[in-house]
Amino acid sequence: MRQFLRVAWVVMRKDLTVEMRSREIVYTTVFFAASCVLVFAFALVREGRPLEDAAAGILWISIAFAGTLGLGRTFERERHTETLRALMLAPSDRPAIYVGKLLGILALMAIVEAVLVPMIGLLFHAPVLARPLWLVALLGLGTLGFASVGTLFAAMLVRARSRDVLLPVLLYPITIPVIIAGVRGTAALFQATPDEPMARFWAALLVFFDVVFVTLSLWTFEPLMTE
Amino acid sequence: MARVFLPLVLVAMVLFAAAPLVVANAPPEQTMGLVQKIFYYHVPSAMLMFVSAFVCGIASAVFLFRRSAAADRVALAAGELVVLFGAIVLVTGPLWARKAWGVWWEWDARLTSSLLLWMIFLAYLLVRRFGGPGSEKLAGAMALFGMANVPFVYVSVNYWRTLHPKTSVVMTLAPGMRAAFWFCVAAFAALYVLLLTLRKRLEDRQAEVEQLYLAAED
Numbered sequence: 001m002r003q004f005l006r007v008a009w010v011v012m013r014k015d016l017t018v019e020m021r022s023r024e025i026v027y028t029t030v031f032f033a034a035s036c037v038l039v040f041a042f043a044l045v046r047e048g049r050p051l052e053d054a055a056a057g058i059l060w061i062s063i064a065f066a067g068t069l070g071l072g073r074t075f076e077r078e079r080h081t082e083t084l085r086a087l088m089l090a091p092s093d094r095p096a097i098y099v100g101k102l103l104g105i106l107a108l109m110a111i112v113e114a115v116l117v118p119m120i121g122l123l124f125h126a127p128v129l130a131r132p133l134w135l136v137a138l139l140g141l142g143t144l145g146f147a148s149v150g151t152l153f154a155a156m157l158v159r160a161r162s163r164d165v166l167l168p169v170l171l172y173p174i175t176i177p178v179i180i181a182g183v184r185g186t187a188a189l190f191q192a193t194p195d196e197p198m199a200r201f202w203a204a205l206l207v208f209f210d211v212v213f214v215t216l217s218l219w220t221f222e223p224l225m226t227e
Numbered sequence: 228m229a230r231v232f233l234p235l236v237l238v239a240m241v242l243f244a245a246a247p248l249v250v251a252n253a254p255p256e257q258t259m260g261l262v263q264k265i266f267y268y269h270v271p272s273a274m275l276m277f278v279s280a281f282v283c284g285i286a287s288a289v290f291l292f293r294r295s296a297a298a299d300r301v302a303l304a305a306g307e308l309v310v311l312f313g314a315i316v317l318v319t320g321p322l323w324a325r326k327a328w329g330v331w332w333e334w335d336a337r338l339t340s341s342l343l344l345w346m347i348f349l350a351y352l353l354v355r356r357f358g359g360p361g362s363e364k365l366a367g368a369m370a371l372f373g374m375a376n377v378p379f380v381y382v383s384v385n386y387w388r389t390l391h392p393k394t395s396v397v398m399t400l401a402p403g404m405r406a407a408f409w410f411c412v413a414a415f416a417a418l419y420v421l422l423l424t425l426r427k428r429l430e431d432r433q434a435e436v437e438q439l440y441l442a443a444e445d
Contacts, residue, residue: 174376184386
């Protein structure tokens, strides 16, 4: 178990170190997420006032879009430098490599969300600080669910043709429950009087989703990544 | 397989030839009248769509963990049938909805979850078709995840919105309707098994041909 965590930690640190040197993915993904929010703002803001309930939806759609972009770019980098094979050849548990990759993606998405949430608060008058812990819990659980499936699919798609378009094609239908739970839960928090029982229900659904899909991913990573 | 094939064709043919008569003779529903007859096609197709999704998911899991090529062929056949029966559901559903609810589409739990399941398996077929070499495994994972996703889609969409009649409606049907309904379920199930075996056989033959080509080249 310690070995497993160590490998996961090393893989994550490697990803973050590479990223820290170029900052390519962080900068482009954050900028992309911000432009997403603006596009939605132009579509959904009428007479200076945003549609009711729009903030939560825009937040989660931007997270999903930016996450897809980040996932694709992270694995494109591995493919470009031919390092995924080296990673797979390493004498360690395959699932540990998956966990390391997942942690790297989660760190990236956390940065994106740290920019998105204040933006949503400012531009759409969403009370993001009304229930900060619940918001963080929903964001964390939802991101984990999205990224756990996304990391597995992006890893598998590295070898596939037309991987750029296939990643969203595969990922979005599967992660719809995450999006629904995230949007409804966050919308409940953004109401004039935050609806905590509602947020708790959706957070519980996300916990179940995360448990099932992280387990399934760990279970299938080995046979999927074996040539 | 070849031995049961012909009887299966005959059974399916007889069932489908008789189905319109059985449906026509079933007592009419009081409020919806004639439109309710779509029920006999819509619900069995929906049932088989879900069954087929599970067949595809389980066969994909067997393929991934046991590396059985035959299971992969079953999964492909079942995946295509999810899309086929799903298409029947998604065409007959709005036709019925238009008359019963006054709109073609409603963002209701069951409609949305069926649409999502259908999309997952459409994506499954897209990967198989355009994923290039090695895409069977990827598609297998998609089917497995899609199957695991069914309860989540169901619960999330259910709390999101609901309007569609509950499944318990099947248990409370009038006796005449119930007989006609289960007759139609049997007919569609026979059609399903028939198509599944047929499609699997086609894939088996294709795999054999590829083997022979490879052997001839060596």
